[in-house]
Amino acid sequence: MLQHGPLLERLLAGDFICQITDEDAYRHLSNEQTQQDINHYLRPLNRRLVSNDDNTVFFLGYHELNKAAREQLSSQFSLTVQSLLPLLEWLQLVQETLGRDSALTAGDTIKLQEFVLRTEDNQSLRQRLNQLASDRFFNSQSEQLDNQVKLIFRRLKEHGYLLQPHQDRQYYVVTGKIDYLIDVIRFIRDEEQLPVDDTPSQEALL
């Protein structure tokens, strides 16, 4: 267990561990024996390892769902629900701004400067970004494009969706937490049978 000290600390602090955020730790966590060891260790803290459906990202959940745990989960859940639309809009905005043909996935790199440059000259992108930045989730007070973008990316970094490999270089890597977000959306869609398609219609295929 001693060797996993830093990893345990990160997990306890609420970090999501994926291949991007910490490759070594992720490899350890993929090992069933290590999972058992960690769960055993975390048992007195009422924590256990949880992963998404594809096991691409690990985080800590409660072992036993007592009242306090339920309350915490409820507030966490409402935060997650509130963040869905701003996050989805951000994903769309990045995809369109950078002219990508597919949605962002874990491991993709975004250069802040490129994003700013492309938004600057496009009135409609500029307006959408403005709206997004003032959303409660990002909560930017600034009118400056540069500050808005920086704030958005910093907030996403704080929430664990982005990783900034170098403190003073403005480029970011998308982490596996994005997979978690997609899984959450898919889960809600399936569970509530929302009219939200993710397969192209037959027409589009032909």
Added chain:
Amino acid sequence: MAPTDSGIASNLFTIGSDRLALLGKHHKALMQGYLDGFIDETAFSEGALKKLIAARILWRPDEQQPLALRPLVSELIASMVADENRRQINADVAEKLEQIRNRVQAYRDAQFKGDYSVAELQLQRLTEHVHDLSGQFEEAIDSLWHRLNSDFGFVASLDDKIRENERAQKQLRRLLDGLDLLDFNELIELSEGNNHLRKLLVSQLQNQLSSHHSSLLEVQKRLVELLAKFRQQQARSMLITNMAAFLRQHPKYQPADYPNRSELPTLFNQAARIVPQAAIALDNASDRQSLAELVRALPRYQPVKLLDTESASFSSVLVDDEIAARQQALKTDVENFYLRVIDQGGKLSALGYLEQQALEWDSEIWLYQIIAEYQALPQDEKQMFAIVRDEAPVSAMNQLLLIRDISLQLQVQAA
């Protein structure tokens, strides 16, 4: 027969090399034609155009159409520059097999007749056909790998990539079907009793084809994987777009209360953070040294000793001569101000006086001292003066009142 053959051959040689030279001579204009899809006729002289058409390099598909490269020439270029948009894959094995059978028959006939030079020629042609067959697979496999390794980067959109991938998979199936047509028992039979044929048709061809076969299977596996990845990306993009649209249309939308379900979905089991804290362990003797260093490195706390003052007038406690002198000067000036108020009898602004007398005191200190002096007066004398503070709140949000000025007036008591 031999002389005519060589005559034809030399004739072929001349025409062929002339026409290849034509390709080289007009390489830039022809390549531009390949890229544009038609030939810019002004780039050529009339004679050159005629030659190119005669050489079957250019043709006019239709009276109304501009000149274009013949399909075979386009294909040649596509294959040379690995242009996957235009590269063709030839999966036709049956025709090649038929040719091989015929050549073997002709070879055997010639041998039977004892016509060795013809037999030699037929064997030569047969070798070419076998190599063509193998080369055809090699070209196809090269093209498939090339497309695969570039992630189908030669088309822009994801939808196009998916279509290109599906097309590649169809080509691959045709190639595999073609390989199935090759029946080695038949080839063994064909080459029976002849070492040359056996070597060519059985050992060599079999070797090559089995390696092609495994390459194709590998490509197929990768293509299927890549298609799955493309589909996943596509599904993800659509999910994001459609879910965002749904949430925008239903701003009040609230999903069910999953955290309080008896069967909690694992996705929503996200525990609160625990940040481990640690403190100094004083019982650990071995740490004492480092602890002592830490303590020594702490910035020293220096208490500010507050002096007791009996009244608001603090001049008496200050011992420093210079400060005391200044303090005394200030006190004198303030006293003069009070005297002026008494002399004048009307209302007098403290800052107004300060400015009028051109005194050097900081306005804040000045006001303080005036208030202090007022507070220090005996009760009955205090009543002689009416002190009016000119105050205003800091801002609309902050109700703290700031004193902007003080006016003093002698109150004439009804004696």
